[in-house]
Amino acid sequence: MNSVGVVTPQRVAFDAPITLRGGATLPGFELVYETYGELNAEGSNAVLVCHALSGSHHVAGVYAGQQNNVGWWDNLVGPGKPLDTNRFFVVGVNNLGGCYGSTGPISTNPATGKPYGADFPVVTVEDWVAAQARLADHLGIGCWAAVIGGSLGGMQALEWTLQFPERIRHALVIASAPKLSAQNIAFNELARQAILSDPDFHGGHYYEHGVVPVRGLRLARMVGHITYLSDDQMAEKFGRELKNGKLSYGYDTDFQIESYLRYQGDKFTTYFDANTYLITTKALDYFDPARDYGGDLQAALARSTASFFVASFTTDWRFAPERSREIVYALMHNGRDVSYAEVDCSAGHDSFLLDDAHYHAVVGAYLDRIET
């Protein structure tokens, strides 16, 4: 119900080279994207949805013949939903370096005729936004009514207000942070080491060897999942419940939580690319708009002119409410319009993907205010 229904991904190729923050230049690139709703004549009702670590352009709806392949933010995006496709033209895009069809490590390197693999340059949040801007040009969108994202997606929404202040009216930054903490980076490094040390990684050129670093990628995802959930929710969902009713006195899965993590890890390796995982965790680690301002976030956000909606979740320890408040205070310092909700939800970082009634109510109320 209230679904955008069957959707079809689209693809666009950009022939002009793009020079990345890290210094590398790609001769051109492709992005896959989906759109929902209709762009109005003024082009003033467009909303960009930015994905987080493992997300994609498939934000809402289903694919023909694949009724179970539901978009990752389908509970938020659709007709009559908080991000209402009756009012807004919504765009989802797979970021540069991704593994869902946009140019990335799996793509063929024109210089070698083989997949880029580890030769694909590290891309940053700034690069993603620069690439998204080309998509906006292609779609005839001069200025986004809003850019919205959770977690790493929220960082992209924030970056839009800094790189293209004149091309975004509202930023919705949810369960995000102005930069990662040392603890956040530590978890990312653990995930990367799991992948890099897998014998099947082959320096990132595993495609040529016909293998996938399944064990490393699986372990990386298991680490990630621990950080997405709250201690309370894990206790509530799994507790010390046993999988087979008795202890094995061995190294099989005794506890349900072990079973859950292994299942999530295994599932992830069937659809996600290890090189993209490495790149994306680096993009997370590097994001720090205050870095060029001696660590002064207030100064960094001075050029942003958008109105903001910032939200955090009480049990999110990966991107805790304090991290969102840093953004809010820096915006207040600059006299910007900002509203901030701290949502009481037990699901930790993953809360931003759930359909908590109050969370969706405040996001919907804010989006309803946006003129189209």
Place this chain on the structure above:
Amino acid sequence: MTEIFGRFDFDVIARWIVPGERVLDLGCGDGSLLKFLKAEKGIRGYGVDNAPENVLAAIKNGVNVLQFDLEKGLAGVDDDAFDHVIMSLSLQTVRHTVPLVKEMLRVGHEAVVSFPNFGHRSHREAIAQGRMPVSEALPYQWYNSPNVRFFTIADFEALCADNGIVVREGLFFDEGRAVTEDPNLNADVALYRLGRG
């Protein structure tokens, strides 16, 4: 709680606000005061409230609202960030009264505070008859009241004197009508303009 009083205190507060000012409204409820001041005075500012339903209502009212816990202060807000920091009929709901009033005068040049006067004649009569007061200004029973501090006009002025807080102006009302004679007995609501000592 402002809706209980209609808008008479809004009008008084608006008289103290210069057009275009930067305003912070603590305990903003559904944001109607800020909305009123935006429309009447073109102010720029933020409301602060910690109740989820108020945050939602204020967003719907089109004002900037921030879900902060006032008991934890305003440490992230710059000194002198605002021309006026308002606390309309909310001071009695906060436990850390003195730290908060000092925070108001740190982040704002001037504070505007209004509160129900527990010393009002009707409240004294209720106490004399052995019951906690319930009135238009204090519409709650003792067991469901959001109020945690119970004070009179005289108490508040003593607190200001003891803490070097300058009372620049005080206005007193009884059911919306101005009170000049013995406000501690006759006023159900007091409004103050406060400055730093």
